[in-house]
Amino acid sequence: MWAVDASFIVLVCVIGTALFFDFTNGFHDTGNAVAPSIATGALKPRVAVALSAVMNLLGAFLSVAVALTVTNSVVKLQNDDGTPITELTANHGEALLLIILAGLVGGILWNMLTWLLGLPSSSSHALFGGLIGATLAAGQAVKWNGDGTKIDGVLGKIIMPAVLSPVIAGLIAAIATFVVAHLVASRDTARTDAGFRWGQIGAASLVSLAHGTNDAQKTMGVITLALIGYGSWTSTDSIPLWVKVVCAVAIAAGTYLGGWRIIRTLSKGLVDITRPQGMSADGASAAVILASSHLGFALSTTQVASGSILGSGVGRPGAHVRWSVAGRMVLAWLTTLPAAGLAGALMWWIGDVLGGLAGPLVVMALLLVGAGGMFYQSRHHAVTHHNVGEVWDGGPKVRKSKVG
Amino acid sequence: MDTVRLAVEAAWKVLYVGLLLGAGLPIMFALGVRLLAGPAPEGDDAPAYRPGPGSRLLAWLCFAVVAYGVLVGLLVIIGAGQGKVVSFEHVFPTLVPKG
Numbered sequence: 384m385w386a387v388d389a390s391f392i393v394l395v396c397v398i399g400t401a402l403f404f405d406f407t408n409g410f411h412d413t414g415n416a417v418a419p420s421i422a423t424g425a426l427k428p429r430v431a432v433a434l435s436a437v438m439n440l441l442g443a444f445l446s447v448a449v450a451l452t453v454t455n456s457v458v459k460l461q462n463d464d465g466t467p468i469t470e471l472t473a474n475h476g477e478a479l480l481l482i483i484l485a486g487l488v489g490g491i492l493w494n495m496l497t498w499l500l501g502l503p504s505s506s507s508h509a510l511f512g513g514l515i516g517a518t519l520a521a522g523q524a525v526k527w528n529g530d531g532t533k534i535d536g537v538l539g540k541i542i543m544p545a546v547l548s549p550v551i552a553g554l555i556a557a558i559a560t561f562v563v564a565h566l567v568a569s570r571d572t573a574r575t576d577a578g579f580r581w582g583q584i585g586a587a588s589l590v591s592l593a594h595g596t597n598d599a600q601k602t603m604g605v606i607t608l609a610l611i612g613y614g615s616w617t618s619t620d621s622i623p624l625w626v627k628v629v630c631a632v633a634i635a636a637g638t639y640l641g642g643w644r645i646i647r648t649l650s651k652g653l654v655d656i657t658r659p660q661g662m663s664a665d666g667a668s669a670a671v672i673l674a675s676s677h678l679g680f681a682l683s684t685t686q687v688a689s690g691s692i693l694g695s696g697v698g699r700p701g702a703h704v705r706w707s708v709a710g711r712m713v714l715a716w717l718t719t720l721p722a723a724g725l726a727g728a729l730m731w732w733i734g735d736v737l738g739g740l741a742g743p744l745v746v747m748a749l750l751l752v753g754a755g756g757m758f759y760q761s762r763h764h765a766v767t768h769h770n771v772g773e774v775w776d777g778g779p780k781v782r783k784s785k786v787g
Numbered sequence: 788m789d790t791v792r793l794a795v796e797a798a799w800k801v802l803y804v805g806l807l808l809g810a811g812l813p814i815m816f817a818l819g820v821r822l823l824a825g826p827a828p829e830g831d832d833a834p835a836y837r838p839g840p841g842s843r844l845l846a847w848l849c850f851a852v853v854a855y856g857v858l859v860g861l862l863v864i865i866g867a868g869q870g871k872v873v874s875f876e877h878v879f880p881t882l883v884p885k886g
Contacts, residue, residue: 445868531789534797543794551802552809559810563817570824571836578820582813582853589860596868663813670809670856671801673863677873678804680797 389740390475390613396747397480397609400487402633403750405602407494408506409439409637411645412598415503415668415688416590418649419661419695421771425583428641428768434584435591436639442595443631446603449622451611453604456540457511459524460608465619467612471523476612481734482517483609484743488750489513489727493719495757501644501652501766502715505683508541510601512723520728521735534680537720545716548671548682553694556667560698563659579662586665591638593672594684599634603627643766649689651775652708654696664688664695686716705775812856819849 416438417431426434451465460479461467471479490506490513497504515525515537529535534543567575606626610616616623650656656664668684668691675682689712696704730749734742823846825836838846859880862873866882874883 442864442868445865447868448870450870529790529793531793534790534793536790539790539794543791543798547794547798551798551805554802555805555809558806559813562810562814566814566817566821567824569827570821571827574824574836575817575820578823579817582816582820585857589857589864592861593864593867596864600868659817662816663810666813666816667805667809669860670812671805673860674804674808675801676867677863678797678800680794680801682801 390477390480392740393477393480393484393743394475394609394613394615396743397484397487398606400484400491400747400750401602401606401609402629403754404487404491404494404510405599405630405633406637406640407491407498408510408598408602409436409634410640410642411494411498411503411506411637412594412685413638413640413642414646414649415684416587416594418646418688419656419664419692420583420587421646422650422656423580423583423658423661425580425658425661426587428643428646428771431587432639432641432768434588436635438588438591439595439599439638440631440635442592442597443599443634444627445592445596446600446627448620449600449603449607449627451604451607451619451622453601454511454514454608455526456535457526457537458514458518459526460518465608465611467608472612472614475614476609478521479612480609481743482521482523482731483514483605483612484746485517485520485731485734486510486514486727487605488730488746489516489723489725491750492726492753493723495754497715497719498642498644499757499761500711500715501648502712503645503649503685503689504712504715504719505545505685506598507601507683508545508716508719509723510605511537511541512720513727515720516724516727516729517731519724520731540681541720544675544680544682545686545720548675548686549690549693549713549716551682552667552671552687552690553697555671556664556691556694557698559663559667560660560695561700563663564699567659576658579658582662583658583665586662586669589669590665590672590684590688593669593676595631595634597676597681597684599630602633603630606630641768643768643771644761647766647771648708648712649692651772652705653689653692653712654702654704655775656692656695657699660695660699660702663698664691667691667694808856812853815849816853819846819853822846822849
């Protein structure tokens, strides 16, 4: 009987960690949708994150058909029908649950660190990186490359999109900004800015809705996989309603929290944003995210949005792009997969060495210590909705005297 | 390296469609905004600008094109939630099963 209790506790740990990841996914990505609107004053900071949170919640509930095989493109933990491979399912899926737990913890720790540094890195890449690391550590197979018939594997699903998406989005936003800036150059700014405000709000809403649909699905898939591994759920073409509800609420709550450090980098750090430029960047982000979703080439929302903002700075005559900030951001993109992978592998190794119930509990404790420590650190130079729009002063930190 | 080739092919498509919509729709929107805005006022007491009926018609046509783009975007999102894709086969976009 005790063994059953222990594996149930591990399952609860996995679900809690997955929701924690979903929550970080929310606040890490809020800036993608709303940073330009906040920068231009199209929306007040609190209103912007509230709108984005509601759209994420709606988007998550639009996820009617959740693909259980969402991690199949990079790791081989599941059969083609979505069920976990047999060698991981013994003893209430003990082996599978430890891999998922370690991978999630790796993803969360990297998401928290990049948030602390104010760097917009991809939450999906952090999740996949963590899972890849934990999978490798556990001696299971990772799908580095597809079989050549479709875009698949780490190369096709992560590396290629990561290289190409900022370039595509940046180019489109640069062209849009350049043309739009010339179209309205000698016009009544008060009137044009009022118009662009609505364009920004519309585009930001679309990006948030798409984010809720795409990203909440990943956590829903991971939790359901854990439930199947544990043995309390068997269907592979539907997910429990409660999983959908808690995932939707977690991502929306995270979004509402705001992730102000990242919003600050995106709205003030890369380039100062004017209304027409903000509308062009938002429009380009929304179009590229939806076009890639439609064409089956999954791009990272974060990289598209950052690329668009950067491109809009290149395209606006007279704008001054801070390339040092952009360089740090690109460095974070390049390191996300290996860094989250290393963290995931380390967590799996710790969990495996200790074994039984102690392993997962220690991994959970390390997560809480790490996340708590980074949260504590963030309080020293807190960025909030009060000071998110302060003049950029060389870094995401806001001078102490300015903090309200 | 078939994966690289497939990914680059897909990326080109995203670039084409992205340019058409991601640059095209903001430009259409800006055109509508420009048509309604009038020139920059020269003094504080300049009379309020009233766009002519032609400008207003053109502006709302621009906004209608953008609204159509937003509708298609919404369909793509709803489709992604249901495991479906948007088909343009019957002129007006409809959701069809993936595959």
